[in-house]
Amino acid sequence: MSAGVAAMAPIPVPPFGSVPFLDLGTTTAVVATEVRVGWEKVIASNRFVGGEEVKTFEDEWAEYCGTEYAVGVGNGTDALVLALRALELGPGDEIIVPANTFVATVEAIVLVGATPRFVDVALDTGLMGAAEVEAAVSDRTRAIIAVHLFGQLTDMDALGRCATQHGLVLIEDAAQAHGATWRGIRAGSFGAVGCFSFYPGKNLGAFGDAGAVVTSDEGIAERIRSMRDHGRPGGAEDRHYNHVRIGTNSRLDTVQAVTLSAKLRHLDHWNADRHRVARLYAEELPSTAVPLRQLEHSHSAYHLMVVRVPDRDRVRAELAALGIGSGIHYPTPCHQLEPYLHWSPGELPNVETLAGQILSLPMYPSLPDTDVLRVCEALSHITADLEPFGDRPGE
Template sequence: MIPLLDLKAQYAAIRSEVEPAVMRVLASGHYVLGEEVARFEEEYATYCDVKHAIAVNTGTSALHLALLAAGIGPGDEVITVSFTFVATASAVCYTGARPVFVDVEPMTLTMDPAKLEAAITPRTKAIIPVHLYGQMADMDAIKAIADRHGIPVIEDACQAHGAEYKGRRAGSIGVSGCFSFYPGKNLGACGEGGVVVTNDDDHARQIRMLRDWGQEQRYHHTLKGFNYRMDEIQGAILRIKLRHLETWTEARRVRADRYSTLLADSRSVRIPAAMKDRRHVFHVYAVRTREREHLQHSLRSEGISTGLHYPIPIHLQKAHADLGYQAGDLPVSEAAACEVLSLPIYPELTLKQVEQIAAAVEQDAYVS
């Protein structure tokens, strides 16, 4: 069976580095927000080419705190997209604000700047583009509109570690950028984790307090904060994995390029678009097909696992029915949700396996 993701293979490759680091943390007796987390923050800020990185417990927490630092609260509106993981909208709701959805571009499935300006109202206080599947949204166009209206942009880069837009790293363009270190991410912890990156000194200071019960000094609570601290073991593991991230990213890109070459003239699927002005890091390699269920079943019968990212857009989720959206409101997002199918992609996947998967996809075109 070819799995969609193989974390065991990744661990086996770096086990000799990870286990001593974990044992050092255990022996230290310091398990939360210690030296390992602090050093990871410094190293990740350098990687993203920003001044500050503030480590937290999840990517959702990163989004929540970035919004709070930007002053978002009850009665405000935050524009984002519906074709993403639900946490993007949930973080907005945590602040008391209302998510407002715009549709995505047909090629990249990221925020469509052409739909953005019409969604802005006097209540719009932030814009969250999502760098979906590892490719950044059209940040110049989005930022131009946001700047014209004086609205901050917060990047949801939870799937885009190391992605670039015209040479600029994900997270470095908006007022802040938010990353997830969920285990399956390109840079994943052995558990949960997240980070906010920013060049804004005041935002960084607020987020550091908010993640640790609103205190800048122990037992002196300046803000009403949260327990969003990163574990020291995760900091140690992420430091090790960060050293491998560029090698892993290039391995992903090689495998994505091989898929795209083999499936360029496919009768079964459409391959994902990789824009020339962006560095796509392929957290997910999502093809599109109107025969998704059939193809997924066919690949499963050949011992190939696949995934769905994401089969129901947020605006059609029952949990967010109170926002008042209906089927047909975001047609590009809704069409994508019915068609995307994620093929296995990870650094340990062999090129021979990529060829086997592509052949199985093409075989399905003739069978069907």
């Protein structure tokens, strides 16, 4: 081969195509016909708020979670606010919460007038465990919010023991953990209340905003049912202009209940598909991209596939240049967000370290294996010059 021909040889471009961070198209298509039929019925009935569709979904969701009751509400944030109000948490009460959560968890605490007590998490799982809680308990602490971040439950045996020992109410923010389990028991059924979001991108997502609180306490369920509906009493015939407590308007739309019932039948196999994706990532990722550790008894819902990478911002930019979508959940820990600085306890080393390292890779049930391999190859290529962290916990 002449030198001229060699000079013209193409620069080797890795075989990377574009991979979206999230594609809801396949899961939407699976239920679209059933949902259209259900929505037609709702339209024909001219009953758009409440009704048997909401009751049906609530019953199905309670049964799925292993609780006595589910109360549908407008979104996951309202689920948290109404749960805290039903538990009579408010001014003077301190609530322990991990600082690396979506802001809504903390928003809810502040909205009811309680005090968020931000705590650190384990570096390898990103989760708050009993040890972090123990270190933060004070005589004003009333409750703990366990956030099943990215789909994984923390050690619920230890956390439950810790709550009981200190007389604290355990609340679950299960917005990212539909169907996740600890020792085979589903998220939402460990605490006094479990709060869910059905935002479209969640493992169980509506076609709009929606949420629910699950509980096995009849009184809590009753109060939330009343509060979501302007404080109307349950069961009374003349209830429309009868308001027995201060409530709000946060009802689950009838059309969203129809959508959620249709999708719930697919949730387990969609979660199994997420596991297939996560396993392939765990096998194929380079040593520079460290997946968060999965606890032995925890079966994650893999809402997100989060890895820790050195030089994260450059890596992310280079993935984007190759057409590979990614996310950061979350770039600023809550205790460092401007409106919440007032409650910052100072440094939370693991949360802060993680915020600079975490990268959420494409993850959804129908993500093809070839795309997972493409992401892993891209990461190998991009991070070839970087030193791994030195710890790579397996699945």
